[in-house]
Amino acid sequence: MNANVGGIDRILRIVVGLALLGAALAGIATPWTWIGVVPLATGLFQFCPLYPLLGMSTCPIKKD
Numbered sequence: 001m002n003a004n005v006g007g008i009d010r011i012l013r014i015v016v017g018l019a020l021l022g023a024a025l026a027g028i029a030t031p032w033t034w035i036g037v038v039p040l041a042t043g044l045f046q047f048c049p050l051y052p053l054l055g056m057s058t059c060p061i062k063k064d
Contacts, residue, residue: 003046006059013043 005013020036023029042048051057 001045001047003059004051004057005042005046005048006057009058010043010046013039017041017043 017036017038017040020029020033021040024031024033024036046059
């Protein structure tokens with residue numbers, strides 16, 4: 001599992017995930033807000049399983 005989520009993408013995923021989970025825990029939103037676990041996990045682990053299928057990566061290329 002190589003990192004394929006980086007930079008701004010990672011920060012946005014974590015912020016959106018925390019916001020959705022916060023809304024779910026506060027009870028001010030629908031049960032769909034529990035989907036916030038997905039962007040939070042992909043941001044924390046720096047891996048999105050959909051990106052390899054699409055041939056994408058937002059992680060900068062590492063130079064040797």
